Amino acid sequence: MAKGLAVTMRHMLRKSETQQYPEVHPDLPARSRGVIALVEENCTVCMLCARECPDWCIYIDSHKETLPAPEGGRPRARNVLDRFAIDFSLCMYCGICIEVCPFDALFWSPEFEYAEYDIRDLLHEKDRLGEWAATVPPPPAHEVGAESPKELSAGSRPAPARRTAPPAPVKGPAEGASVAQEAAQEAAQETARDTAQETAREAARETAGEAARRPAAEPAKGPESRPRREPPRAMRDIRSIRPPGSLPRNAGSPPQKKDGPEGER
Numbered sequence: 001m002a003k004g005l006a007v008t009m010r011h012m013l014r015k016s017e018t019q020q021y022p023e024v025h026p027d028l029p030a031r032s033r034g035v036i037a038l039v040e041e042n043c044t045v046c047m048l049c050a051r052e053c054p055d056w057c058i059y060i061d062s063h064k065e066t067l068p069a070p071e072g073g074r075p076r077a078r079n080v081l082d083r084f085a086i087d088f089s090l091c092m093y094c095g096i097c098i099e100v101c102p103f104d105a106l107f108w109s110p111e112f113e114y115a116e117y118d119i120r121d122l123l124h125e126k127d128r129l130g131e132w133a134a135t136v137p138p139p140p141a142h143e144v145g146a147e148s149p150k151e152l153s154a155g156s157r158p159a160p161a162r163r164t165a166p167p168a169p170v171k172g173p174a175e176g177a178s179v180a181q182e183a184a185q186e187a188a189q190e191t192a193r194d195t196a197q198e199t200a201r202e203a204a205r206e207t208a209g210e211a212a213r214r215p216a217a218e219p220a221k222g223p224e225s226r227p228r229r230e231p232p233r234a235m236r237d238i239r240s241i242r243p244p245g246s247l248p249r250n251a252g253s254p255p256q257k258k259d260g261p262e263g264e265r
């Protein structure tokens with residue numbers, strides 16, 4: 001009890017520190033989850049963030065664009081982002097979209113001054129999300145002794161030295177006889193190796209000739225004999241993802257049959 005009273009007294013006697021917001025902007029920690037910022041140039045419209053969002057509050061529209069390849073190559077298709085919007089009235093700031101983005105297009109910004117009088121105005125489009133990218137703080141410095149990023153360590157690493165043959169030992173006149181013997185042994189080994197290679201080549205040629213004379217009952221198992229793949233289906237030019245509740249109903253589809261004992265009745 002005395003300990004608790006001591007804590008109370010300490011707080012009573014300490015000078016209060018009131019943050020003078022909005023005159024003085026609070027100095028928030030770098031990891032504050034204020035708002036989600038979008039770097040549009042990094043977004044490849046993979047739709048991962050929208051699929052993983054548990055609240056379905058990310059709206060993405062895109063279309064495909066075909067670019068002529070330089071120097072007569074195959075034309076390339078790429079996704080062009082038309083719309084990227086986040087409904088912050090639904091967002092629960094879990095950060096899953098930022099975690100799953102494989103192209104570093106989404107970031108947390110400590111910016112928090114985007115309150116609105118109408119909840120419908122909390123749906124922010126990519127232009128506004130892009131403006132918040134300027135408020136994203138730089139990543140904090142690594143701890144002392146931490147492993148440096150691979151990008152930095154790869155750039156500063158010296159190029160691997162070329163492997164060179166070890167210098168030949170200098171031999172005196174006394175070793176002349178042994179050198180001549182070694183040379184004779186090497187020549188004999190090379191001759192034997194050449195003979196073995198020639199024999200193997202002849203055997204391979206004979207085998208190939210026999211295979212060619214064989215009747216055509218056995219189909220050759222080459223790449224041509226494999227079943228051909230179906231050509232890919234034509235891709236749709238328009239892609240979009242939005243909450244399931246706002247998807248248009250398929251009026252022509254038959255009513256779904258219920259599973260389980262109730263549906264069988």
Ligand code: SF4
Binds near residue numbers: 094
């Ligand atoms: S923070 Fe969570 S709820 Fe908000 S948009 Fe990202 S995934 Fe969805």
Ligand code: SF4
Binds near residue numbers: 042045049106
């Ligand atoms: S996960 Fe990243 S790259 Fe993919 S659509 Fe979302 S923001 Fe764009």
